Amino acid sequence: MTTTTPHQHPSADDPRVLLDDQVGAFEAVPPYPPRTEREAEFYSLGDGEMFLNMGPQHPSTHGVLRVVLKIDGERVVDLDPVLGYLHRGVEKLCETSDFHHIISQLDPLEYISSLFMEWAPVMAFEQLLDVQVPRRAEYIRVLTGELNRVASHALFQGWMALDLGGLTPILYSFIERDEIVEMLAAITGQRMLFNYFRVGGVNGDLNHEFMSRLGDWMSRATAQNQANIELLNDNEIFVRRMRGIGRLDRETALRMGTTGPNIRAAGVPFDIRRAHPYSVYPELEFDIPTRGHDGGGDSLDRYLLRLDEVKQSLRIIDQCLHNMPDGPVMARLPRLLRPRPGRAWAAVEAPRGLFGTYVISDGTDQPFRMKIHDPSFVNLQLVGLLMKGNLIADTMAVMASLDPVMGGIDK
Amino acid sequence: MDRSLRKRLEARFADRLTGPVRQRHDQTEIRIRPADVPEVMRELHDDPALGFEILADLAGVDTGTHMQVVYHLWSAGTPDWLRVVADGMPRDDPRIPTLTGLWPGAEWMERETYDMFGIIFEGNRDLRRIYMPPDYTSFPLRKDFYLPDDAARSPGGGVRHMEQTHTPTQATPSVVRRTAKA
Numbered sequence: 103m104t105t106t107t108p109h110q111h112p113s114a115d116d117p118r119v120l121l122d123d124q125v126g127a128f129e130a131v132p133p134y135p136p137r138t139e140r141e142a143e144f145y146s147l148g149d150g151e152m153f154l155n156m157g158p159q160h161p162s163t164h165g166v167l168r169v170v171l172k173i174d175g176e177r178v179v180d181l182d183p184v185l186g187y188l189h190r191g192v193e194k195l196c197e198t199s200d201f202h203h204i205i206s207q208l209d210p211l212e213y214i215s216s217l218f219m220e221w222a223p224v225m226a227f228e229q230l231l232d233v234q235v236p237r238r239a240e241y242i243r244v245l246t247g248e249l250n251r252v253a254s255h256a257l258f259q260g261w262m263a264l265d266l267g268g269l270t271p272i273l274y275s276f277i278e279r280d281e282i283v284e285m286l287a288a289i290t291g292q293r294m295l296f297n298y299f300r301v302g303g304v305n306g307d308l309n310h311e312f313m314s315r316l317g318d319w320m321s322r323a324t325a326q327n328q329a330n331i332e333l334l335n336d337n338e339i340f341v342r343r344m345r346g347i348g349r350l351d352r353e354t355a356l357r358m359g360t361t362g363p364n365i366r367a368a369g370v371p372f373d374i375r376r377a378h379p380y381s382v383y384p385e386l387e388f389d390i391p392t393r394g395h396d397g398g399g400d401s402l403d404r405y406l407l408r409l410d411e412v413k414q415s416l417r418i419i420d421q422c423l424h425n426m427p428d429g430p431v432m433a434r435l436p437r438l439l440r441p442r443p444g445r446a447w448a449a450v451e452a453p454r455g456l457f458g459t460y461v462i463s464d465g466t467d468q469p470f471r472m473k474i475h476d477p478s479f480v481n482l483q484l485v486g487l488l489m490k491g492n493l494i495a496d497t498m499a500v501m502a503s504l505d506p507v508m509g510g511i512d513k
Numbered sequence: 514m515d516r517s518l519r520k521r522l523e524a525r526f527a528d529r530l531t532g533p534v535r536q537r538h539d540q541t542e543i544r545i546r547p548a549d550v551p552e553v554m555r556e557l558h559d560d561p562a563l564g565f566e567i568l569a570d571l572a573g574v575d576t577g578t579h580m581q582v583v584y585h586l587w588s589a590g591t592p593d594w595l596r597v598v599a600d601g602m603p604r605d606d607p608r609i610p611t612l613t614g615l616w617p618g619a620e621w622m623e624r625e626t627y628d629m630f631g632i633i634f635e636g637n638r639d640l641r642r643i644y645m646p647p648d649y650t651s652f653p654l655r656k657d658f659y660l661p662d663d664a665a666r667s668p669g670g671g672v673r674h675m676e677q678t679h680t681p682t683q684a685t686p687s688v689v690r691r692t693a694k695a
Contacts, residue, residue: 134647140639186644193629194653229538359568359618372567378539378587378594443694447540447585447594449569460572460583464693471654471693473572473583483621512644 144182150174154494158187164261164501165508169485171494178489178497183482188512196472201227201301201439204472209295211476212510215254217247217286218452219510220299222459223472225380225448227301230441230463238429239303240382245422246286246298247450248415249316252323253282254453255408255415256330258505262405263334265502266343271333278326285315302433308426320419327412335406344401348488348500351398358487359480362455364504366392367399367407374451386421388414401503408505440467454478454505476510515541515593521562529553531600542596547582547609550599554615557586557595564588565595568616573626575656577692580607580632602632604655611636629654656691 131153136142147153157168166187172180192211196204208223209216221243228235260275283293288311290298298305334340350360355368365372373390375383391410393403441463449458455477464470481504488500514536522534522543529552532544545553557565565586574581580602586595599609611634612619623634624643631652634640642649651658 132647137641137647138639141641186642186646189644191653194658356566357615357617359616359622361567361569377589378592444537445540445542445596446538447570447596449585449594456569458570458585460570460585462574462693464691470691471572471574473570473574475570475572475585479621479625480618483618 141182144170144172144180147172148174148179151179156497158184164506165511167482167506167508167511169497171497173494176493176495178492178494181486181489181497183485185512188508190513192513193472193474196469196474198468200467201441201469204469205299205301206295206297208474209297210509211474211513212452212454212457212478212507213294214257214507215250215453216294216296217243217250217298218450218457220296221247222448222450222452222457223461223474224299224301225450226446226459226461227439227441229446229448230444230461231301231435231439233302233433233435235303235433236430237382237427238307239431239433241422241426242304242308242431243299244381244383244386245419245426246289246296246304248418248422249282249286251453252412252415252419253279253286255412256282258408258453259330259334259405261505262502263340265498266340268334268337268340271330274330274333278330281315281319285312285319288312288315300432301439302435303431305432307431316419316423320416320423323416324413327409327416331409335409341402343496344405344499344503347401347492347496348503349398349400350394350484350488352394354398354487358484360455360484361477361480362452363407363411364399364404364455364481364484366390367394367404369394369399374449374456378449380448380450385425386418388417390414401499404503404505438467440465449475452477454507454510455481474513476513478504478506478508479511479513482506482511514539515591518591518593518595525556525560525563526553536593539593540596541591541593542598544598544600547599547602550582550584550597550612551610551614553597554584554612557588557597558615562590564590568612568619569594571612571619571622571626573630573632573654575604575630575654576694577656578604580604580630582609582626582632584612607632608635610634613637628652631655 131145136145151172151174154171154173156171158166168184170182171178192207195207199207205220208219211219256275256278260272263271287293289309290296350368352369355365355370369392371390371392376390391407393399393407443463443465445462447460449456457477458475460473461469462471484504485501489497518541519534519536529545529549530543531546535542557563565588567587569587570585572583574583582599584597620639623637626632627640628642628644629652
């Protein structure tokens with residue numbers, strides 16, 4: 103018997119399965135009627151237009167993002183990002199976890215800059231509990247946080263080049279990231295999901311291995327940064343594929359809720375570290391680099407701005423090491439945290455922008471509601487604006503320059 | 514705490530505030546009716562004396578008795594975050610005007626809030642689910658949605674409530690064990 107009758111389960115080897123039984127999940131057009139005005143408009147084709155499904159497994163989507171492109175020839179007419187492939191319901195889980203447990207729930211959000219995912223919630227909990235964090239703990243937070251920022255931006259640089267077809271830079275990026283990650287592993291015990299910040303301080307003081315690794319790295323970090331810059335910035339293909347693509351102007355950036363390097367590359371000097379100072383940032387000297395003053399920032403500006411930020415982070419790390427005070431790294435707190443009923447909001451400047459947390463406490467050891475605001479989620483909305491009229495191949499350049507991380511977007 | 518911001522807000526929005534202006538740490542909080550949101554937000558954004566030009570966050574809250582939408586705004590003119598709480602939406606039919614006319618970037622945040630709470634943002638032209646699948650019928654962050662392993666709180670003793678239908682317009686009688694003054 104070689105035929106497959108309808109009531110039999112079709113074999114995956116049967117070529118007719120691919121011919122006449124198209125699987126709905128991989129079709130670009132959804133199998134249900136449009137739910138909104140915008141969806142109806144998007145899924146109706148004009149003359150000469152067609153749909154192209156990109157993802158959810160496409161390597162340039164930085165995770166599992168599906169983008170439905172409406173194309174006319176090689177030009178993108180419109181696009182519709184489809185999210186939710188990584189949704190884990192972290193906010194719901196936080197409502198049934200106690201305040202210590204939550205910190206470890208949040209690490210995998212933006213898994214390449216995990217310390218910032220711990221920082222904002224911890225700050226919000228400290229407000230609810232009215233805890234004063236020891237100064238040494240604050241300095242350690244800034245020091246490790248800025249190291250994490252350098253690692254995150256290093257990886258961004260490699261990814262950016264990888265999405266444009268260059269394989270070499272990501273190998274160098276991973277070398278740099280690996281050095282920092284090993285350094286942080288010496289102090290936190292983990293390479294990626296650090297689970298290091300605590301309500302009222304940090305888990306563990308600086309140790310010898312961390313300091314010696316940091317000293318080694320600092321002695322060549324500036325030169326390494328310069329080498330990374332020279333590796334790509336003079337590459338003509340790299341520059342010409344990004345210059346003038348995905349131009350974002352100041353007003354649009356503000357209205358779209360953009361934060362982080364993307365808004366600073368559009369000429370707005372909005373950085374939470376200066377706009378709403380927290381921790382010990384007011385005591386530290388650093389600049390807020392901006393770009394794109396000639397009518398908006400393109401993909402190249404967003405790329406270059408992150409390289410500028412790495413220099414500022416190195417300055418901050420240097421100052422932290424020189425100004426590091428002595429003292430405890432944890433405030434004295436009971437083991438079971440029961441803040442009084444109230445509300446708190448805290449935001450930090452993560453490598454991708456404003457990472458905020460809104461917490462409502464009802465007096466128990468678990469938050470009543472915990473809202474996580476992820477910068478990538480808001481920034482990803484920009485692809486819909488920036489892609490229109492560009493070539494399909496430039497989708498990757500624009501999306502990579504926005505630097506989204508799907509773990510945070512899908513929560 | 515920025516006392517002058519408090520005075521300015523009280524003077525400006527006196528008739529539209531539904532409660533006192535509260536301040537704690539670096540946050541100032543005002544409460545308004547959902548219908549006043551577009552007008553109040555536009556004044557907060559456009560008035561150069563206030564200048565709240567960045568929408569930092571938009572969050573839905575189910576207090577157990579009613580629904581809220583909470584906005585956090587940033588301005589260069591004050592050291593405080595401004596929290597605007599649109600309060601008092603009924604749980605069975607929560608509706609609020611959209612903010613996408615002022616901040617187009619609020620579109621996805623409103624979609625997320627709709628997806629999680631079923632709050633309907635009137636005027637948002639793309640209000641569909643963003644995380645959950647399109648055929649999903651519940652709103653997971655509502656307080657009458659219990660996780661399967663949260664048996665101690667669940668009225669069904671741990672029976673999975675995931676497939677239970679909650680539509681804001683035809684709500685089933687809901688059981689809420691945990692409420693808060695939010």
